[in-house]
Amino acid sequence: MKEPALALTDLRKDFGKTSIIRGVSLSVVAGERHAIIGPNGAGKSTLFHLISGRFPPSGGTVALHGHDITGLKPSAINRRGLSRSFQVSNLFPRLSVSENIRCALLWSTGYRYCFWRWADRLSDVSAKVEDVLTRTGLSGRRDVLAGVLSYADQRALEIGIAIAGGADVVLLDEPTAGMSHSETRRTIDLIREVTIGKTLVMVEHDMGVVFDLADRISVLVYGEIIATGTASEIRASKAVQDAYLGTAGTAH
């Protein structure tokens, strides 16, 4: 069988005495779009933090393309081809929109700690900046400081930074949270487009979006994955209906 792009084995996280992630095992195939759903406080964001290196796990392992990345720093994990967005926008507020995206591209295009070239005259980077600006619909706001963008534009930039570097595994934490219906549609189209040929794991509350976009879905409840499967399998699952869909699904 093909090596999974992302493999979690018995992942655990305790904050003090409380167990937030309680033994999560999950295997995401390369090229798959995988959604993680679950009620508020289930530990979805914490799971992303463990995968991306923001927190070290209390137990278990994370493997990226078969290589163990457990406990590595976020920068090291990112350099191995995993990038992510944040549920609460996490931008460079005093840099302009285009500079935010340019910075997100510098490492992956190989400029690293270079101090002998002009950052805004790197034609390969500039072309990619333009591409991301167009795709995220932020071309008209390129010179606006990220900190003063509207909420929706900040969300778009958040996704732009995550996808700019061309990482082949992308984690998106509630990319459409707080967006209007039309903005959500546009964002989903964007995500679909930029993740062609890549592996996507996303947390999403909007069931319409999840069933539309995801190849497979995992349901995280109280720090445990209670079911993984295709949209129809999840809809049919008794455990999911009991634990989650029956109540939260209609609420959202």
Place this chain on the structure above:
Amino acid sequence: MTSLSIGRHAGQIVWFLAIALALLLPELIPSKTALTKMCLIGITIVFALSYNILLGQTGLLSFGHAVYFGLSGFAAIHLINLIGRHQLPIPVLIVPLFAGLAGAAFGLLFGILSTRRHGTAFAMISLAIAELVAASSLILESFFGGESGVTTDRSVGPTLFGIDLVPQIQVYYLIVGWGVLSAITMYAFTRTPLGRMATAVRDNPERAEFIGYSPQIVRLLSFIVSAFFAGVAGGLAAINYEIMTATNLSTAASGSVLIMTYIGGASFFYGPVIGAIVISLIQLSLSDVTPAWLLYLGLLFVITVLFAPTGIAGLIERHLPPLRARVLHHLIPSYLLSAAAGSVFAVGAIALLEMNYHVTLNAHEGPLLRLFWIQVDTTQPLAWGVAILVTVCGFFLFRRTWPLVGGAWNEIDSRLRKAAP
């Protein structure tokens, strides 16, 4: 369209004029004391610009930047002395480069300790290093020369283009040359990938990690670059004064460059240039006039922090959009009124401060004090009464002009909004 393109090149034109002015200044003000001051200001500009690589660009508040200026200055003195003993065949002209390299080496050494952290922890470590170096400067006599410092003679070694650095004017042009070169390089640095990432790390070190960068390494590299240019400034100081003492690397010197950079405006590349010029001039002129000059400098710093946190450069930038839109003149009446009332308040407050200083510190000089252009008898209650009255009335008048200024700005901002597409 034309005004737009002028606007785009305005920055370059201003830089060009500033460099031209620096070159012509000795001709315009042909005085020996002025030349001494101009040399000091030139060195200070380079030092303040180097500090802003930390404060403005990388977001690191250092209380110990004079360490790199001072240590490199001492290194430069020893280097020139080696040249003097014919042990090194290099011209003194290029000593600032070696001083810069010494600064960078110390930057690497102490940067490894301090740049793993940012915020308060970084600031505290920088202070600890500064105290450590200041303490060792009193112990290591052979390098620091104890209390009297180390001296040198700059007119040694091989000369380049017939420049022997004997006349002060040659030293001035040496400072201008190295200063312009350093300023251009530091500006260029802000626009390189590393320079951009320094700003990104300042804004959000966490997110920088998730796009592949190690914030510690970005901070360390920035720190080394900053220490390099502080070293260049220290090398220039060594050549200019031919002496270095422990005060050159004291925490007071570090505080001074922090205040200059902040008052000038740390968010703008040219802010520290303005801060270095303004504060140096204040130091140079006020210290002759009043013993309370440090107090006035402190007050200026407090006023900047409270009322103009973006510094002088921030105030300038605030006035540029109305200037371009040709509506700036609407501010003139309210500014004039405010300045008049503010002056009354300032005169009263300064009188009170000076009289206080006089009776508490200079009582042995007798009761008479020269204040502005009049003689004041500090034993007369009337003098105190008048000073208090002027201060209080001045403040109330001044306070009442603030809404006028605010109103004028509202008017201008609404005009600007209407003009915007």
